[in-house]
Each structure stands twice: as C-alpha cells, then as structure tokens.
Amino acid sequence: MTATESSTASLPIVEFDGPHSSWCLADYVRAGAKKWPESVFLRDETIELTYAETWRRISSIALWLNGRGIGRGDCVVMVTENRIETALLFFAVAQVGAIGVILHPQMKPEGLRRILEQTEPKLGLLEPSTASLREEFGTCPIVWAGCEGEELLFAQLTATPNPRRVPFPGIDQDAAFLVFTSGSTGTPRGVILTHDNVHFVSEAILTRLQYRAEDRLAVFLPLSFDYGLYQLFYTAMVGASLFIGRPEMAGPELPRILSAQEITVLPGVPTLLGGLIKMQRYRPVPLPKLRVITNTGDLLPQSYIQSLRELFPQTRLFPMYGLTECKRVSILTPEEMETRPDSVGRALDGTEVFTIDANGNRLPAGETGELCVRGRHLALGYWRAPEETAKRYKFIGEGHSRVLVSGDFGSVDAEGFLYFQGRSDFLIKHKGHRLSPAELEEEACRIPDVVAAGCVKDEVKDQLCLFVSLAREGLKESDIVAALNAKLEPAKVPNRVIFLPDLPKTGNQKVDRKALRALL
Amino acid sequence: MTDPNLTAKLQEILRPKLRFLTPGADVPMDEDLGKLGLDSMASIDLLMDIESQLGVQIPDELMTAETFETGHHLLAVIEKLM
Numbered sequence: 001m002t003a004t005e006s007s008t009a010s011l012p013i014v015e016f017d018g019p020h021s022s023w024c025l026a027d028y029v030r031a032g033a034k035k036w037p038e039s040v041f042l043r044d045e046t047i048e049l050t051y052a053e054t055w056r057r058i059s060s061i062a063l064w065l066n067g068r069g070i071g072r073g074d075c076v077v078m079v080t081e082n083r084i085e086t087a088l089l090f091f092a093v094a095q096v097g098a099i100g101v102i103l104h105p106q107m108k109p110e111g112l113r114r115i116l117e118q119t120e121p122k123l124g125l126l127e128p129s130t131a132s133l134r135e136e137f138g139t140c141p142i143v144w145a146g147c148e149g150e151e152l153l154f155a156q157l158t159a160t161p162n163p164r165r166v167p168f169p170g171i172d173q174d175a176a177f178l179v180f181t182s183g184s185t186g187t188p189r190g191v192i193l194t195h196d197n198v199h200f201v202s203e204a205i206l207t208r209l210q211y212r213a214e215d216r217l218a219v220f221l222p223l224s225f226d227y228g229l230y231q232l233f234y235t236a237m238v239g240a241s242l243f244i245g246r247p248e249m250a251g252p253e254l255p256r257i258l259s260a261q262e263i264t265v266l267p268g269v270p271t272l273l274g275g276l277i278k279m280q281r282y283r284p285v286p287l288p289k290l291r292v293i294t295n296t297g298d299l300l301p302q303s304y305i306q307s308l309r310e311l312f313p314q315t316r317l318f319p320m321y322g323l324t325e326c327k328r329v330s331i332l333t334p335e336e337m338e339t340r341p342d343s344v345g346r347a348l349d350g351t352e353v354f355t356i357d358a359n360g361n362r363l364p365a366g367e368t369g370e371l372c373v374r375g376r377h378l379a380l381g382y383w384r385a386p387e388e389t390a391k392r393y394k395f396i397g398e399g400h401s402r403v404l405v406s407g408d409f410g411s412v413d414a415e416g417f418l419y420f421q422g423r424s425d426f427l428i429k430h431k432g433h434r435l436s437p438a439e440l441e442e443e444a445c446r447i448p449d450v451v452a453a454g455c456v457k458d459e460v461k462d463q464l465c466l467f468v469s470l471a472r473e474g475l476k477e478s479d480i481v482a483a484l485n486a487k488l489e490p491a492k493v494p495n496r497v498i499f500l501p502d503l504p505k506t507g508n509q510k511v512d513r514k515a516l517r518a519l520l
Numbered sequence: 521m522t523d524p525n526l527t528a529k530l531q532e533i534l535r536p537k538l539r540f541l542t543p544g545a546d547v548p549m550d551e552d553l554g555k556l557g558l559d560s561m562a563s564i565d566l567l568m569d570i571e572s573q574l575g576v577q578i579p580d581e582l583m584t585a586e587t588f589e590t591g592h593h594l595l596a597v598i599e600k601l602m
Contacts, residue, residue: 246585251560252567253583275561282568285580451561471565501536502562 018167024195025176026062026095026168028236029055036213036239042084043261044244049084051239060160061092068141070122072097072169075178077116077140078125079103079133082223082246085145085154087232089125090177090223092157094195097170098122100177101190104224104507105130112136115180115188118384125154172196178383179226179324190383191324193226201327201377202233204348208331209292209318215240216289217265218258220250220272225508226324227296231267240265247509250275255285262289269297270304271509274451277307278471287312294318296328298510299420299438301445302341319344321420325392326377326404329353330418343417351375353412356405360396365414368421373404428457428464437513440484440492444468447483449475452503454511455494458520466494467516469502522595526574526602530595533569537562549591563588570594576601 016022032041033055041051049057070076076093078101080086086102093100101119103112105127113136124137127145134142145154176198178190211217217235219242221228235242243261250272258266268276273295279285293308293315300319308317317337321344322328330353332345347353355369356362363369381389396403410420422438437455444453444466454467468480477497484493504515531547540557541547548556558566566588571577576598578587587597 248554248560248563248585248588251563251585251588252578253585254560256580256583271561275564278561278564282564501565502557502559505559 016168017165018169020169020171022168022171022195023199024094024097024168024170024172025198025233026058026091028233029058029091030165032236032239039213039239040241041236042087042242042244044084047084048241051236054088056161056163057088057158058091058095059163059165061089061157062095062166063160063163064157065092065096065098065123066166068123070096070098072174074098074122075101075119076123076125077101077103077119077121077137079105079107079112079130080125080127080145081105081129082219082228082244083127083145084244086125086223087244088158089143089154090229090232094176095168096166097168097174099175101180102177102224102229103180104222106507107133109133109136111188115190116140118190119178170195172199175380175383177229179229180224181324187385189385189388192380192383193327194380197327197377197379198230198233200350200375201348202230202237204350204377205230205328205331206234206237207349208333208345209234209294211235211238211240211265211292213239215264215292216243216262217241217267218243218245218261218263219267220245220247220254221267221269221297221509222247222507225297226327227267227269227322230327252279255279255283255287258287258290259285263287264289265292265294266290267294267296269509270295270300271452271505273300273304273308277304277311278451280311281307284311288314290315292316292318294320296320296322297508299344299442301442303446305337305341321345321418323404323406323408325379325406326351326373326375327379328377329371329373329406332417336417340417342419343413344420345418346416347373347418348375348377351377353416353418355411360394362397366411368409368411371406371408371410371412371418371420373406374401378402378404428455440464440466440488440494441511443484443487444480446487447475447480450480452511454503454513454516456513456517456520458496460520461495463495464492465496465498465516465520467498467500467503467519469500522599526598527595529574530570530591530598533566533573534558534591534594537566547591549595551590553588553590558588570598574598574602 032051037052040048041054042049078086090100121140124140124142128147143152172195175192176195180188180190219228219231223229316334320331330345330347352374357369394403409422412418440455441453444450449471450468451471452469458465480497504512506512534547538556
C-alpha cells in the first residue's frame with residue numbers, strides 16, 4: 001500500500017464534529033489510535049507510548065487547555081530539548097485550535113523576548129535546561145516538563161483517565177503552528193503553517209519517501225526545525241514509531257543508538273550525516289536495518305553522497321530541497337540520482353517550481369534565476385509581518401496566482417529537475433562575478449581531511465574568505481588554495497583561508513555565515 | 521588520586537574544541553562541554569584525539585552523551601580504562 005492510499009483511507013474512520021467539521025493535524029494521532037491502538041508511536045530512552053495512550057494524553061491536555069480558555073488563535077510557546085511532552089502539547093494545542101510555537105532550547109533571552117512580543121502567548125512550556133528563560137514570559141502561565149516545581153507540572157495535564165474529546169473549533173485553513181526563522185531584517189519571523197499545509201505536503205512527501213508501518217524513525221534534529229517536527233506527522237500517517245532523540249546524540253554515540261533502537265529511517269542535515277560518515281569510517285557499527293536516509297537544510301555535498309553510498313549500500317538516500325516558507329520544494333529519489341546526481345529532484349506532486357529573472361519575468365527551462373514555488377503547501381506568510389510577507393509571497397501573472405519567491409537561485413530543466421545554486425540572500429558578488437558560497441564550500445569539502453567549510457566575503461578588504469575545519473592537522477592554506485584553484489575559476493578561489501577547530505552553526509545545524517562574517 | 525598530567529593532557533585535547541572558551545583560560549572540568557561550544561561533530565574529533573593521544577579505547581557501552589558531558593566525566597571514564 002502506498003503512503004497516499006493509507007492516509008486517504010484514514011479519512012472515513014475519523015468523524016469530524018467541530019462547528020466546521022474540519023480536519024486538524026491532531027487527527028493524524030486520532031486516526032492512528034483507531035487503526036493501530038497498540039502500536040508504539042513515540043519513544044525515548046526511558047518510555048514508549050502507544051498510539052492509543054498518546055491520543056488519551058493529547059485529549060487530556062486538550063481538555064485542560066479548553067478549561068483554561070486557551071483556544072482558537074491563541075499562541076502556546078514551547079522552549080525545551082526534544083521531548084515527548086513537547087510533542088504531546090503540540091498536538092493538543094492543534095486540537096483546540098490554538099497555535100503551537102516550538103523554539104530552540106538554546107534560545108537566548110533577547111531573541112525569545114522578540115518572539116514573545118510578537119506571539120503574546122497564553123501558555124508556555126519550559127524544562128530545567130530552559131528554566132532561566134522563565135522571567136521573559138512575565139505573567140504568562142508556564143507548564144514545567146521534567147521537573148518538580150511550584151508551578152504547573154506537565155503530569156497534571158495528562159491525568160484525566162478517559163477524557164472526552166474537545167472538538168476542533170477551526171477550519172483547516174487556520175494557522176496550526178509557527179516556525180521561526182531569521183528574518184531579512186534581523187527580527188525573527190514566524191512562518192504561519194496551516195493544518196491544510198501540513199496535510200497536503202506530508203502526503204506529497206510520503207508519496208516520494210514511502211515510509212512504512214514497520215518503520216522505526218529517529219529524530220535528532222530539533223523539533224523547532226520544521227524537518228524535525230514533521231517527522232511526527234510522517235510517523236503517525238503510516239503507523240510507524242518515532243524515537244525522540246536530541247541533537248547532542250548525533251555525535252560519537254549516533255551509530256550505537258541507531259543500532260540499539262533498530263532505526264530504519266534517519267532524517268538528516270549535512271552536519272549530522274557528516275558526523276555519521278566520520279564515525280562509521282572510524283569505528284563502524286553494522287546498521288543493516290537503516291533503509292532510508294534523507295537530507296535537507298543545506299545542499300548535501302557530492303562527497304557525502306558518495307561516502308553514504310559506500311558505507312550504506314542498502315540504504316535509499318533522498319537529497320531534498322526546501323524552505324520553511326513552503327516546507328518542501330523537491331525530492332530526488334535514488335533512481336533519479338543515478339542519472340542526475342547534481343539535482344535536488346522534482347517538485348512535489350501537485351506543485352510547481354520555476355525561475356524568474358531580476359524583473360520578475362518567468363524564464364524558460366534550464367535558465368538560472370530566482371526559484372519560485374506554487375502549490376497548496378505555501379504558508380500563509382509571516383506572523384504579524386505584512387511587509388515581509390508581501391516581499392516573499394506575491395500574486396503574479398494574469399491568473400493572479402500566489403507564488404513564493406524563494407530568495408534562492410537555481411534552474412529547472414525541461415523535465416522538471418531542479419538544480420540548486422545558492423541562497424541569494426547570501427549570494428556573493430566578487431570581482432565582477434556572482435558566486436554562490438555553497439559552490440565554493442562544496443568544492444572545499446571534497447578536499448580530503450576538510451570536514452566543513454564556510455565562505456563569506458570580507459567587504460572591507462574585498463577578499464573572499466574561506467573558513468575550514470580539518471579532520472586532522474596537516475593541510476596548510478596554500479594546499480587548500482591549490483586544490484581549489486585546480487577546480488574553480490580564479491575569481492572563485494578564496495583570498496584567505498582561515499582554519500577553525502569547528503565552524504559555528506545555526507540552531508538548524510547549517511553553517512552560520514553570519515557568525516563567520518563576525519569573525520573577520 | 522587523579523594524575524595531574526592526565527588532567528592537563530585532557531585539557532589540551534579539549535581546549536581547541538571549545539569554541540566558547542576564553543582563549544588562554546583553564547578548561548573548567550565541571551562545566552557542560554556543550555555550553556563551552558563542543559557540538560556533536562567536535563565530540564567525534566574529541567573521541568578520536570583521546571583514543572589516539574591517551575592510548576585508550578572507549579567501549580560502546582560508554583559511548584554516551586553522559587561520558588562527553590563534562591571534562592570530569594571524561595576523565596573518570598579514561599582513568600577506568602587505563
């Protein structure tokens with residue numbers, strides 16, 4: 001049975017009883033509790049919850065939220081490490097029509113304050129590791145996970161033995177959650193995803209990835225990162241089970257955890273997969289059950305693709321491309337990778353991707369321009385930021401169709417295969433050339449012993465600077481320059497190479513070019 | 521009793537991997553290494569350097585986030601293996 005068939009088949013057994021009889025994303029779990037009540041849905045190192053028990057807890061929390069008057073359109077802000085409680089509260093928030101906001105646990109007070117000002121939450125979720133952020137929430141009530149305290153404890157929320165169901169009060173076009181990203185102005189911006197966005201895109205994604213009921217997924221990416229979060233939905237759609245891990249587990253112990261938890265599906269980003277490659281080369285752990293690896297977040301360097309195929313010949317590898325503003329744009333299947341190794345795949349079914357020139361005119365196939373996306377997966381925009389929304393989401397053409405102008409550069413060939421060339425927000429102009437730092441970084445990563453690379457322009461000195469970290473000492477600046485000079489046009493060879501033990505990364509594990517620029 | 525030489529050696533291995541450590545400062549052995557800037561990739565380098573420079577092999581069952589949590593945790597594991 002394909003993913004599409006299984007999720008379509010789920011619809012009739014769930015009855016909708018809210019005022020608008022509408023689907024909401026908590027219905028993934030409700031349907032799961034009917035279809036696979038005894039299957040395990042969520043696990044961590046200490047507990048596992050079946051679909052039935054997960055749904056009972058979500059219903060209990062929803063009832064509690066309802067009793068506190070938290071409902072349609074209210075924001076609930078969660079700042080925790082990845083934990084099961086966060087997932088439960090997230091679904092319950094959706095069930096009562098409220099809006100979930102999951103933030104990175106390493107959030108700094110200043111950044112959190114700016115998000116709290118925008119969202120004016122009715123409730124917060126914190127845990128011991130984020131307790132220092134308590135005062136930023138002011139008078140907003142806080143539920144505490146994983147600790148004892150004088151305020152509300154999470155266990156109280158899930159205590160109702162046979163909770164009646166709170167009907168979903170909204171429609172599927174309502175905001176279900178916000179995903180905060182760095183905005184163009186420096187103020188964090190919340191991308192508004194609807195229940196319908198999730199419904200549409202998750203089905204389209206699983207049509208390509210083909211997850212199965214017997215799959216055991218693991219998430220080590222933060223739940224504040226949309227690709228981490230969406231693993232909850234994909235898992236529930238097919239009745240699989242999800243191990244809730246944490247980013248710090250993606251180090252030396254990653255292969256051991258994958259083996260012990262018998263993980264079959266690993267969603268990754270380049271840094272996580274780079275770590276896995278490194279560990280498997282250093283001290284291999286047999287992982288015969290690992291059948292799917294996906295990559296998103298940043299372009300997966302070709303050298304990583306080759307290494308993964310060598311180390312895991314039985315594993316299906318899916319490079320993907322997307323941006324939070326529509327979640328996912330394209331996926332390359334392993335079969336397509338055989339003939340188009342440099343592509344990031346075709347647009348999801350029922351969606352369209354094309355390029356435009358600097359004047360906003362649509363370009364013919366094969367021509368490089370700014371990537372534009374159409375489809376039901378386009379988010380509503382940025383929370384309380386109409387101007388930034390209007391810059392990204394435009395109505396163009398005579399059909400007045402709504403288009404996401406991605407800010408990324410690339411090309412789309414005649415058969416619809418997408419080739420990503422870089423984020424224009426970070427596009428570098430140097431010596432009259434327009435260059436993508438991603439290209440230089442990818443080339444640098446092909447040099448043996450180079451583990452990570454980040455490229456920025458020193459505008460003051462008009463120098464192209466490359467930051468690299470090495471697997472072991474040995475390579476000198478001149479070696480790197482020589483190796484790149486052999487591969488790239490002279491204008492793309494860095495003027496300066498700076499060695500760091502490790503490159504700064506954003507909360508989503510991408511190379512943080514802004515932080516690199518600050519080091520110049 | 522911990523060999524002071526071993527502590528010093530471990531600190532020298534740790535130092536370049538802790539991005540947020542003030543240059544020249546001592547490595548605080550009780551501080552969370554993650555907070556000092558050790559991320560998952562750097563902890564793999566740390567494992568490799570410990571094993572090659574201190575001549576121990578950290579067995580699978582000790583390859584946990586807890587082992588890599590602080591300098592003292594690492595030291596305790598290394599001492600047990602020596």
